Amino acid sequence: xxxxxxxxxxxxxxxxxxxxxxxxxxxxxxxxxxxxxxxxxxxxxxxxxxxxxxxxxxxxxxxxxxxxxxxxxxxxxxxxxxxxxxxxxxxxxxxxxxxxxxxxxxxxxxxxxxxxxxxxxxxxxxxxxxxxxxxxxxxxxxxxxxxxxxxxxxxxxxxxxxxxxxxxxxxxxxxxxxxxxxxxxxxxxxxxxxxxxxxxxxxxxxxxxxxxxxxxxxxxxxxxxxxxxxxxxxxxxxxxxxxxxxxxxxxxxxxxxxxxxxxxxxxxxxxxxxxxxxxxxxxxxxxxxxxxxxxxxxxxxxxxxxxxxxxxxxxxxxxxxxxxxxxxxxxxxxxxxxxxxxxxxxxxxxxxxxxxxxxxxxxxxxxxxxxxxxxxxxxxxxxxxxxxxxxxxxxxxxxxxxxxxxxxxxxxxxxxxxxxxxxxxxxxxxxxxxxxx
Ligand code: ATP
Ligand code: MG
Numbered sequence: 228x229x230x231x232x233x234x235x236x237x238x239x240x241x242x243x244x245x246x247x248x249x250x251x252x253x254x255x256x257x258x259x260x261x262x263x264x265x266x267x268x269x270x271x272x273x274x275x276x277x278x279x280x281x282x283x284x285x286x287x288x289x290x291x292x293x294x295x296x297x298x299x300x301x302x303x304x305x306x307x308x309x310x311x312x313x314x315x316x317x318x319x320x321x322x323x324x325x326x327x328x329x330x331x332x333x334x335x336x337x338x339x340x341x342x343x344x345x346x347x348x349x350x351x352x353x354x355x356x357x358x359x360x361x362x363x364x365x366x367x368x369x370x371x372x373x374x375x376x377x378x379x380x381x382x383x384x385x386x387x388x389x390x391x392x393x394x395x396x397x398x399x400x401x402x403x404x405x406x407x408x409x410x411x412x413x414x415x416x417x418x419x420x421x422x423x424x425x426x427x428x429x430x431x432x433x434x435x436x437x438x439x440x441x442x443x444x445x446x447x448x449x450x451x452x453x454x455x456x457x458x459x460x461x462x463x464x465x466x467x468x469x470x471x472x473x474x475x476x477x478x479x480x481x482x483x484x485x486x487x488x489x490x491x492x493x494x495x496x497x498x499x500x501x502x503x504x505x506x507x508x509x510x511x512x513x514x515x516x517x518x519x520x521x522x523x524x525x526x527x528x529x530x531x532x533x534x535x536x537x538x539x540x541x542x543x544x545x546x547x548x549x550x551x552x553x554x555x556x557x558x559x560x561x562x563x564x565x566x567x568x569x570x571x572x573x574x575x576x577x578x579x580x581x582x583x584x585x586x587x588x589x590x591x592x593x594x595x596x597x598x599x600x601x602x603x604x605x606x607x608x609x610x611x612x613x614x615x616x617x618x619x620x621x622x623x624x625x626x627x628x629x630x631x632x633x634x635x636x637x638x639x640x641x642x643x644x645x646x647x648x649x650x651x652x653x654x655x656x657x658x659x660x661x662x663x664x
Contacts (some may be wrong), residue, residue, distance in 0.1 A: 235385055237360070242380035245389075247280045249377055255321035256289035259304070259328070260377050266303055268295040269331075269359065271374040277382070278370050281392055282424065291328045292362055292374065300328050333357035334365035335409055360385055367406065367413050368420065369398050395426045403431035404438070411442035414476065415454045422458075422466035440475035448555035455480065455554055456510045462502045464495040464513070480553060483521035483546070490604040491516055497600065511563035512593055514556060516600070522546040522568055539569050563590060570594035571601075575611050579633045586618070595619075 242248075249257065256272060263270035270293045276286035293300065297315045301307050306320040307328075317328045332355050357365070359374070363385035366372040370392050374383040382389065386400045397420055399406040399413075407413055414436065421428050443451070458467050471477040472486055484491065494516040501508050525545045529538035543565045547556060556564070566588070573585045574594055585591060595615050602608040618629055 235360070237363075238384040238389060240382040240384070240389065245281065245382045247277070247375060247380075247382065249380060251280050252276070252375070252377060253286075253289045253324070253326075255324050256291060256326050257377055258321070259291055259319055259326050262303060263291075263293050263295060263300075264378065266295070268293050268299070270295075271359070271376050271383070273329075273362075273374050274366070274371050277373045277375045278388075278392070280375075281373070281382075281389075289326055291326055292331060292359070293328060294331050294356075294359070295328075296330050296356065297328075300330070331357050331359055331362035332365055333361045359383070364400055366400060367410075367416060369400055370420070370426075372400060395424070396429065397421055397424075397426045397432070398429045399432065403429060404435045407432075407435045407439045408442065411439045412446055412450060412454050414439045414443075415451075415458055418467050418470050418476070419458045419461050419463075422463040422470060423461045436474050436476065440479040443476070443479045444553075448551065448553060451480070451554045452556060459495070459498065459510060459513050460502065460508060462499055464498050465492060468492065468495045481517055481550070482553070483549065484517050485520055488517075488520060490519060490600060493600055493603055509560070509563065509593075511560040512567070512597070514550075514560060515564040515567045515593075515597060518546050518550060518564070519568070521549075535572075539572070540565075543568055563593070566590035567594045567597050571598060574598050574615060575608065577611060577614060577633060579630050582618075582630060582633075 252272060253276075256276075260270035260272070270291055272289060273292040274290040276289045279286040295303065297309050297317045300317040300319070301309060304317075304319045307317050309315050309317050314329065314332075316330075319326045319328055363372045363374070363383075366386075368391075369386045369388035371388070372384075372386045373388045373392075375381075376383060387398075391398050397417060414432070417428065417432055420426060458464070461467065468477075468491060471480070477484065477486065494513055498508050498513060522542050526538055526542035529541045529545075533541060547561050547564065550556065551561075567590055570585060570588060570590060571594060573581055575598070588594070595612075598608060598615070599612045602612045614629070618626055621629065
C-alpha cells in the first residue's frame, strides 16, 4: 500500500460486508452523485462521511469526489460556487446544506514532478487532476481515503483504510514525516481524529511531532485559525487539548498559555458537553479562555502607568496582537474576546450604577459563563456568580430589590458622594428606558 498509485487493485466490499446503507447517506449528497452520473461523470462519497458511517457516527458533512473538473461541476449545479485557493473545490448548495465536491487529483509530489518534467515549462492546469486511484493516494490518512459508491453500494479501498478502521489505528498514506513536511497542518488533523475517534496514533506520526511543531510557523495564520477551530469544536476538545499540551504543539500554537491551566481544561470539557447536547458554541469563548492568563499578566504590567480602562484595552490589544501573528483571529471573534474580558471586572465588582448596562451588554451571557468557569477553576468568585445567577432568574421588581440591597452594602468610601449624585441625575432616563423596554 505504500507503493505509488497505479500499481494496485483496490479492495472492494459489497453492501452485505460493510454495513453502510444507502439510506444513511444524506439525500442531497445522493442526489448530487446521481446528477453527476447522469451527466456522464463518476461520483463517490469519500472522506469523513464514509469513515464516520462505518464507525457508526453521524457524519458532520458529506464530501463527494468526482472526475468532473470544478468548472464542469459549476456548470452542472446552478447553486454552486468554487472555493479554496490551495485546492479548488466546489460547494454545491441544497438549501442550508452544503456538499463539498472535489475533483480527483494526484498527490502534490507527483503533480510537481510532472511540472518539473514538462519541457516547455508551461503547466497545463489539468496536470493536477487524476484518476480515482490517484485521488485515494493523495489523501491524508488511510481511514480518510475510503470511497462509497452509492450505485453499487460498494466500499472501495486502495490504501488499507478498512484494516486500519478495524484496528482503530490512525496512519498516513505513505511516510508520516514526508506527509507532514508536505503539509504540517495534517498534524492538527491527526490530533482531531485521534481525540474524536479514540484511535491510537501511529508511532511514526508521534515521532514527527517536534519537527512538525516548528514547521507550523510557516503556515498562514488564517489557515491555522480554521484548523484550530475544527480541533476545538470536534466534540473532543478536552482530549485534543490534553494531547496538544503534552507535546511541543501547544507552545507552537499558543506560546503564552501556561502548560497546565485548569480553566482551559474546564472550558474544553464544557464545550464538549455543549456540543453533545447540540447547544451553540463559539471559538471566541475558547480563545478568550486560552489567552486569559496572558491578558492578565499584561494587564498587571499596563496598570503600573495607565488608568484601568486603558490598561485593559492595551493589554487586550497586546495579547491579541501577539497571538494574531500565529493564528489569525477574525475581528468578530477578537471583539467578542475583548468584550468578555472587559466585562469580567464589572461582573466581579457589581457596582449598582453599571449593572443595567452590563446586564444588557450583548456579551453578558458569555461573560457570565466565563465568570462561572473561573469560579469552577477555584477563584473566589462564587458569591458574584450566585448573585448574577439569581439576578437573571428574577423579575424586574426583584432585580430592583437586589440592586437596592447592593447599594446598601457598598461601603460609603467606595463610590463617594460624587457617584451618588450622578446616579440621581441619570435615573429619570433609566426609568424611561425601562418603561419603553
Ligand atoms: P470531518 O469529519 O471533519 O469533515 P474529514 O476527514 O471529512 O473530517 P475534511 O476536512 O472534510 O475532513 O476533508 C475531506 C477529505 O479530504 C479528508 O477525509 C481527506 O481525505 C482529504 N483531506 C482533507 N485535508 C487534507 C490534507 N490536508 N491533506 C490531504 N488530504 C486531505
Ligand atoms: Mg468532511
